[in-house]
Amino acid sequence: MRELFSLKDVRIAYGKTEIVHGVDIGIAPGEFCALLGLNGSGKTTILHGCCGFLPIQGSFTVADTDCRSLNEKKRARLVSFIPQVCSLQGGRTAFEVVLMGFNSQLGLLESPSAEHKRAALEAMQRLNCAEFAEKDFGALSQGQRQIVILARCIVQDSPVMLMDEPDSALDFLNRHMVLSKISELIKEENKAGLITLHDPNFAMAYCDRLFLLKQGNIVGELDMRTANRDEVQQKLSLIYGNIDIVENNGSFLMGRAK
Amino acid sequence: MNGKSAKKGLVPALFAAVTAAILVAAVVSICVGKYSITVDDIRAIFAGKEVDDMTRRVFLTLRLSRTIMAIISGVGLGVAGSVYQIIFKNPLASPDIIGIAGGANLGAAIAIVSVSTSGMFAIASGAFWGGLAAVVCVMLLVKATRSRSTSTYVLAGIVINAISKAIIMALKYFADPENELAAMEYWEMGTFGNTTLSKLLSILPMFLIGLIGILLLRRQIELMSLSDNECRALGVRLKPVRAAVLALSTLMVGSIISVTGLISFAGLIAPHTARLMLCRNNSTTIIMSGMVGAFVVLTADILARVLYSAELPISILTTVIGVPILVYFLCTRGKETA
Numbered sequence: 328m329r330e331l332f333s334l335k336d337v338r339i340a341y342g343k344t345e346i347v348h349g350v351d352i353g354i355a356p357g358e359f360c361a362l363l364g365l366n367g368s369g370k371t372t373i374l375h376g377c378c379g380f381l382p383i384q385g386s387f388t389v390a391d392t393d394c395r396s397l398n399e400k401k402r403a404r405l406v407s408f409i410p411q412v413c414s415l416q417g418g419r420t421a422f423e424v425v426l427m428g429f430n431s432q433l434g435l436l437e438s439p440s441a442e443h444k445r446a447a448l449e450a451m452q453r454l455n456c457a458e459f460a461e462k463d464f465g466a467l468s469q470g471q472r473q474i475v476i477l478a479r480c481i482v483q484d485s486p487v488m489l490m491d492e493p494d495s496a497l498d499f500l501n502r503h504m505v506l507s508k509i510s511e512l513i514k515e516e517n518k519a520g521l522i523t524l525h526d527p528n529f530a531m532a533y534c535d536r537l538f539l540l541k542q543g544n545i546v547g548e549l550d551m552r553t554a555n556r557d558e559v560q561q562k563l564s565l566i567y568g569n570i571d572i573v574e575n576n577g578s579f580l581m582g583r584a585k
Numbered sequence: 586m587n588g589k590s591a592k593k594g595l596v597p598a599l600f601a602a603v604t605a606a607i608l609v610a611a612v613v614s615i616c617v618g619k620y621s622i623t624v625d626d627i628r629a630i631f632a633g634k635e636v637d638d639m640t641r642r643v644f645l646t647l648r649l650s651r652t653i654m655a656i657i658s659g660v661g662l663g664v665a666g667s668v669y670q671i672i673f674k675n676p677l678a679s680p681d682i683i684g685i686a687g688g689a690n691l692g693a694a695i696a697i698v699s700v701s702t703s704g705m706f707a708i709a710s711g712a713f714w715g716g717l718a719a720v721v722c723v724m725l726l727v728k729a730t731r732s733r734s735t736s737t738y739v740l741a742g743i744v745i746n747a748i749s750k751a752i753i754m755a756l757k758y759f760a761d762p763e764n765e766l767a768a769m770e771y772w773e774m775g776t777f778g779n780t781t782l783s784k785l786l787s788i789l790p791m792f793l794i795g796l797i798g799i800l801l802l803r804r805q806i807e808l809m810s811l812s813d814n815e816c817r818a819l820g821v822r823l824k825p826v827r828a829a830v831l832a833l834s835t836l837m838v839g840s841i842i843s844v845t846g847l848i849s850f851a852g853l854i855a856p857h858t859a860r861l862m863l864c865r866n867n868s869t870t871i872i873m874s875g876m877v878g879a880f881v882v883l884t885a886d887i888l889a890r891v892l893y894s895a896e897l898p899i900s901i902l903t904t905v906i907g908v909p910i911l912v913y914f915l916c917t918r919g920k921e922t923a
Contacts, residue, residue, distance in 0.1 A: 378814070380817065398822055399820050399821060399822050399823065400820040400821075400822055401820075402820070403820025408814075410812075410814070410818075413815065414812035418860065418865055418867065419866065423867060427811075428819065430804070431820030433804075435802070435805065435826075436801045436802065479819075483820075
């Protein structure tokens with residue numbers, strides 16, 4: 328399959344310290360992939376490099392367009408980003424937050440048109456969050472906020488979605504809700520999705536492929552569509568050490584080995 | 586702010602109320618002073634009827650320009666304060682945060698010492714270019730640090746303000762206490778007493794360029810309330826846009842304080858009041874902040890003329906009027922937004 332999102336021999340440094348040492352990742356349209364690794368393994372650094380927050384060396388293309396030299400606006404048309412928590416404190420309605428997603432498509436001084444507003448409301452309806460369109464963003468729960476940010480992502484309409492632990496502030500039920508909506512969106516719109524997650528169980532449940540990151544290198548890759556229990560156990564123990572994998576109706580669960 | 590946003594119908598009503606308050610204050614401002622003008626006189630002048638020559642002259646050359654100057658000063662400081670609180674994500678941000686007040690103060694002080702204590706044009710240009718130079722220094726300092734974060738601007742502003750303060754203290758120490766020192770102190774307290782039609786007309790174009798530019802960029806300013814990274818990920822070209830917003834607001838604030846001297850507190854309090862009134866923090870709040878600023882400064886200037894036999898410095902009154910307004914909104918709306 329043709330890759331929509333492709334990193335080849337990518338190196339990223341914070342100042343003079345190189346954190347990511349030559350990583351290759353390719354994601355096809357409609358594929359939802361996860362980056363797994365312990366704290367400090369370079370997961371977030373890779374996403375930040377792709378978003379242009381950090382300079383990267385190597386090749387980074389989206390649909391064969393070289394992304395490294397693009398300015399923020401052009402890059403935002405190709406790559407969208409969902410942070411752990413949205414930095415906005417409030418003072419805007421949820422609807423206004425969704426409208427922000429149109430920024431990369433609008434001229435510098437242009438305002439969203441009636442057409443844009445309709446599309447923003449449709450995006451909210453699609454995620455069943457239209458009922459809090461007029462509520463203050465700050466008054467929403469963390470789960471509701473992430474859904475609004477996901478609606479903003481729909482509106483931004485870029486082929487690649489990058490997500491940095493978007494579930495980290497959520498409870499168990501909201502985690503499943505947000506991740507299943509993200510996964511649905513990626514399948515329906517044929518986007519390439521790359522997410523970082525702390526909990527491998529959620530990654531195994533929702534993602535098609537897992538990239539296993541250790542100290543800035545990819546040490547393994549798992550295709551959840553074809554993997555068997557032994558393969559999962561062997562690959563995940565590269566990162567998590569002494570673990571047990573339980574198989575249950577074709578899905579896997581990880582726990583610490585006794 | 587985590588509360589519900591203000592009810593839909595309430596927002597136009599608030600705008601209408603503040604507009605009415607500004608209009609009433611503007612009429613009062615034209616009327617009061619050493620030579621009083623009546624409301625009938627104003628009506629007659631606008632209707633093109635015969636009025637006393639002295640009345641016409643006071644109205645045209647003094648009161649009207651002074652009132653307009655007070656309004657645009659309030660608008661400029663309110664808008665700039667609101668924009669800075671949004672883009673620096675700092676509730677303590679006011680127009681002085683990136684060094685403009687310190688620089689303007691230094692420029693005025695240098696003009697007072699080196700030209701004359703009464704050279705109005707020299708002092709105004711000194712203040713204007715001093716303010717601009719300080720902001721340019723802040724930008725250069727940020728560039729030298731090679732940091733891309735917004736908080737670097739705040740720190741650089743503190744540095745430049747501190748350096749200006751030190752030089753001003755040195756100038757004051759060596760200044761002639763009777764004339765120069767007094768002139769510097771008065772300048773720091775601000776007044777509309779020196780406003781003339783020609784000064785107003787010479788700063789108006791710069792003020793309008795700054796204000797209109799900011800209003801046109803309002804959507805980008807709203808986006809800048811997000812963290813720097815999130816803002817970039819949504820496609821805001823942070824560096825050029827931030828530089829443009831700072832340049833425009835500097836032009837606006839610099840042109841105002843070159844005429845009036847420093848006006849304290851208005852730029853800090855207007856945005857808070859506007860936000861508490863509307864329970865919002867978007868571009869509507871920026872406009873409301875300008876209007877609240879206009880009302881506060883205009884009322885302060887009226888009181889500066891009537892409270893005492895001589896004119897009081899404007900900063901005393903902007904503080905005295907601004908504080909109760911803010912406290913009132915903190916107490917009444919604070920519960921809903923807590």
